[in-house]
Amino acid sequence: MFFAKAKGKRGEIYVYDPIGQSWDGNGITANSFRDTLKELGNVDALDIYINSPGGSVFEGLAIFNQIVRHGASEKIVHVDGIAASIASIIAMSGTEIRMAENAMMMIHNPWGMAIGGAADMRKQADALDKIRDTLLTTYVSRTKGKSKEIGDWMDEETWMTAKESYDRGFADKITDSKTVKAEFAMLKNFAKVPDQFKSSTEANMSAKMMKMQMRMTQVAK
Numbered sequence: 001m002f003f004a005k006a007k008g009k010r011g012e013i014y015v016y017d018p019i020g021q022s023w024d025g026n027g028i029t030a031n032s033f034r035d036t037l038k039e040l041g042n043v044d045a046l047d048i049y050i051n052s053p054g055g056s057v058f059e060g061l062a063i064f065n066q067i068v069r070h071g072a073s074e075k076i077v078h079v080d081g082i083a084a085s086i087a088s089i090i091a092m093s094g095t096e097i098r099m100a101e102n103a104m105m106m107i108h109n110p111w112g113m114a115i116g117g118a119a120d121m122r123k124q125a126d127a128l129d130k131i132r133d134t135l136l137t138t139y140v141s142r143t144k145g146k147s148k149e150i151g152d153w154m155d156e157e158t159w160m161t162a163k164e165s166y167d168r169g170f171a172d173k174i175t176d177s178k179t180v181k182a183e184f185a186m187l188k189n190f191a192k193v194p195d196q197f198k199s200s201t202e203a204n205m206s207a208k209m210m211k212m213q214m215r216m217t218q219v220a221k
Contacts, residue, residue: 002028004036011040011072012047018186019063019086020056027055030062037066045074048094053184054085057110057131061086064138067093079103079162079171080178082197084190088170089135092142097170099162102177104194105170107150108157110135143169157192 001016013036021027040046048067054060067075067090077094084106091097091105099105110131114124132154139150145168165171187193 002032002036004040006040006043009042009044010047011037011043011045012049013037013040014049015063015087015090016049016051016080018053018055018184019090020059022055028052028059028063030059030066033063034066037070043072045076046070046072047076047078048090049078049080050083050087050091051079051081052084052087052090053082053186054087054106055186057086057135059086060089061134064090064093078175079105079165082106084159084187089138091170092138096172098173098175099165099171100175100178101162103162104159104197105165106157106159106190107135107139107154107170108190109154139170145169157190159192159194 001014004011004013006012013033015028018027021029046067073095075093075095077091077097079091079097079099080103081100082104083091084104085108088105088107110128112124112128112131114120136147136151136154139145139154140147143150160168160170162171162174166174187197
């Protein structure tokens with residue numbers, strides 16, 4: 001789910017999808033985010049609501065920079081469910097970051113794929129190191145934390161509660177709990193997904209598989 005609406009001079013954007021375009025055409029791209037910002041018009045404040053497992057690093061960085069550059073004097077990020085991977089970087093764009101008491105944030109090292117020989121693999125590794133440095137700099141700049149400590153958390157794929165995020169500078173305020181679904185197929189790719197997200201994701205994927213099987217059976221008939 002991705003949409004925006006304006007209430008007078010205040011704009012609301014809901015980032016409730018993976019970042020970047022997926023194979024089925026879903027997901028939030030930098031271009032779609034740019035167009036949505038334009039549709040809001042000249043607003044003085046932005047409320048950005050996040051419930052996303054992350055996705056494309058470069059699409060996310062572009063979205064982050066669009067928010068930072070926007071002319072609104074107030075840009076409040078609300079983490080309603082999860083802000084994982086590059087979605088946590090998008091969260092860092094807020095002049096204020098608010099997390100629901102039952103929300104979580106996850107930071108980790110960037111991933112990538114390469115096809116080719118040893119030289120190609122080394123180039124990919126070097127590129128990932130540079131991307132990691134960019135992400136780490138963004139976290140350190142916003143949280144005022146120690147680079148070594150945050151880097152260690154990234155190495156470990158660290159999931160933080162709202163309280164932990166607040167204590168570590170990743171959130172400025174904890175708000176009341178919210179009831180939102182965090183059923184994203186992408187979560188299965190992470191190593192340390194909390195049980196409350198893992199179970200709902202697995203159940204959702206099982207339901208989708210059953211629907212696909214039913215459709216295949218109907219076609220076969």
